[in-house]
Amino acid sequence: MVTGAANVDPSLVVTATVVGAAFGYSLLWVVVLCVPFLLAVFQVSARLGFETRKGLVDLLREHYGRWVALGCAAVIVAINMAMIIADLMAVSDAVSIILNQRRVYFVAAIAFTVWYILIFRDYRKITKVLLWLSLPLYVYVAAAVMEAPSPRIVLLGTIIPHVQHSSDYASAMIAIFGSLLTPYVLVWQTSSRSEHAAAGGELPHIFESHAGMVVSILLSYCIMVSAAAVLRLPQPMDMTTRQAAAALAPAVGALGPLVFAIGIIGAGMVALPVLCASLCYSVSEAMGWKTGLSEHPWDAPPFYVLISVSMFCAMVANFFRINPVKALFWSQLLAGVLTIPILLFILLLANNARVMKTTNTLSQNFWMGATLGALVGSGLLWCWWTLAH
Numbered sequence: 001m002v003t004g005a006a007n008v009d010p011s012l013v014v015t016a017t018v019v020g021a022a023f024g025y026s027l028l029w030v031v032v033l034c035v036p037f038l039l040a041v042f043q044v045s046a047r048l049g050f051e052t053r054k055g056l057v058d059l060l061r062e063h064y065g066r067w068v069a070l071g072c073a074a075v076i077v078a079i080n081m082a083m084i085i086a087d088l089m090a091v092s093d094a095v096s097i098i099l100n101q102r103r104v105y106f107v108a109a110i111a112f113t114v115w116y117i118l119i120f121r122d123y124r125k126i127t128k129v130l131l132w133l134s135l136p137l138y139v140y141v142a143a144a145v146m147e148a149p150s151p152r153i154v155l156l157g158t159i160i161p162h163v164q165h166s167s168d169y170a171s172a173m174i175a176i177f178g179s180l181l182t183p184y185v186l187v188w189q190t191s192s193r194s195e196h197a198a199a200g201g202e203l204p205h206i207f208e209s210h211a212g213m214v215v216s217i218l219l220s221y222c223i224m225v226s227a228a229a230v231l232r233l234p235q236p237m238d239m240t241t242r243q244a245a246a247a248l249a250p251a252v253g254a255l256g257p258l259v260f261a262i263g264i265i266g267a268g269m270v271a272l273p274v275l276c277a278s279l280c281y282s283v284s285e286a287m288g289w290k291t292g293l294s295e296h297p298w299d300a301p302p303f304y305v306l307i308s309v310s311m312f313c314a315m316v317a318n319f320f321r322i323n324p325v326k327a328l329f330w331s332q333l334l335a336g337v338l339t340i341p342i343l344l345f346i347l348l349l350a351n352n353a354r355v356m357k358t359t360n361t362l363s364q365n366f367w368m369g370a371t372l373g374a375l376v377g378s379g380l381l382w383c384w385w386t387l388a389h
Contacts, residue, residue, distance in 0.1 A: 008137060008219055009271035010090035010264050011083055011335075012179040014328040016220045017244045019172045020227030021236035023164070025157030030173055031221045032158055033374070034180045038213040040367035041181065041343065044350045044360060049190030051357050056190040056342075058285035059349050066286070072345055073286035075338050079183050079331075080279035084272060084314040086331040089324040091268035093241045094261035104319060111315035114272045118307050119297060133266025136259045137219060139251050144222035147229040147250035154225060170382035171333055177375055178336030180216055186342055187278040223247065239325050280306040340375050343368065 019027055045056075052059055057076070061069035089103070091110050096103040117126050148154055156162075163169065226247040233239055245260035252259050277293060280303055284291040290300040297304040347368050350360045360368070 008134060008216055008267050010087050010268045011328045011332050012216060012220055013137060013223060014244060014325055015175050015179040015332045016223035017227045017247055018236050018329050019176060020224035021231035021233055023169065023172060024228040025154055026162035027172055027176065028157040028221060028224060029159065029161050030176045031217060035217055036367050037371040038180060040364045041371060042213055044364055044368065045186045045190055045346055048346060048350055052355060055281050055285045056187055057282045059355060060345055061286060063355060069286040073282040075341055076187055076282040077279055079335050079338050080275050082331040082334050083184065084275045085317045086327040087268045087272055088314050088318050089327050090264050093324045094264040097242060097257050097261040107315055107318040111311050115308060115311045118273050118277060119304060130266055130269045134263050134270060137263035137267060139248055139259055140219055140222045140226055143248050143251040144225040148225050149229065165385060167382055167386040170378055170385055173378045174336035174382060175329055175332040178332040178339060180220060181339050183335050183339045183342050184275050184278045187282055237326055237329065241324055244325060276307055276310050279310055336375060337379060340372060343372050
C-alpha cells in the first residue's frame, strides 16, 4: 500500500473528484481502460532506463540529435511546471484547512522544504516517511463502498461507455489519461532506473513496479464513485478543496476535510520532489550537463541551480489568485495532451535495436499504440466538439 501510494498525487485525487462530480459514473470505463495501458507503458519505460543506464532525454540527444532532445525537454518542462505549481497550491491549501489560515501564508515554507530535501537531504528516506501521511486517501475506498448506489449502476458505468457529445466530456477523458499516465513518472522511471542500474542494482520485482499502477487505478475509480454519489454541485470545476473533501463524508463524517488535508499533504510532498527532479533531469540531459541527485551539489551545479530556479518560479506563481481545484484539473488536461510526444519517443527508443538489448514485444507495441490512439482520439473529439459548439 505504501509503495503504491507513491504514484498518487493531489492532481489525481482532485481530477477524479471533478470528473465524478461532473459526469457521475459515465467515465468509469476510461479508468478501467487505462489498466493495460499503464501496464505496458510503465514496464517499457522502466526497462528503457535500466538497460541503457541513461535517461529518456539523454537517449534522444544521443540517437536523434540535440534538437529532438530539446523539444522533448520543453514538453516535459511545460507539463512539470504546471503540475508543480498546481500541487504546491494543493499542499498549501491542505495546510490552510488544518490551521484555518490563508493558503498564501504557507507557500514559501512548503517550497523551501521541497528545495531543502532535494539539495541537502536524501529525498528517498524522507519521502518513505512522508508516504505514510498519504495513506488516509485509502478512505476513499470505504466511502465509495458505503455511498455507492446499486452495483448494477456502477457496473454499467464501468463496462459500457456512455459518451456525451460535449467538449467538457472529451476534456475530462484527456484529464483522466493525464492523471493516470503521469508523464513525470515516465521520465522519472527512465532516469531513476538508469541511476539504479549504474549503482549495480537490479530491476525491481514486477509486483513492486505494478503496485503504483494498481493503487492509482483503484483510488481514481473509488474517488470518482464517491464524488458521483455525494457531490451535487452546479459547477464542479469551481469547487473548493473543502467541497472536494466532502466526498469522504460517508466514511468519516465531519472529519472529511481533516483526513483529506492530511492525505493531500502526504501525496503532494512525495510528488513535488519527483516532479522537480524529473524536470531538471530532462533539461540537464538535453544540454549534456552532469545530472543526478546522488551527485554532490558542487559536482553538478547547473542541475542543482535548475532545481532552485524551478521551485522559486513555482512559489512565485502560487501568489496569483487561482482556484487550486481548477489549476489541478487543467494541469492534468495539459499532461494528457503533452503525453502524446513523450509516449511516441519512448516507443521509438524501445524498438530501436541500437538502443535496447531487448526491444518491445508485440503485445507491448500493441498496447502502447492503443494508448497513443486513445489520447489522439480524445484530443480530436475535444477539438471537434469544441468547434461544433
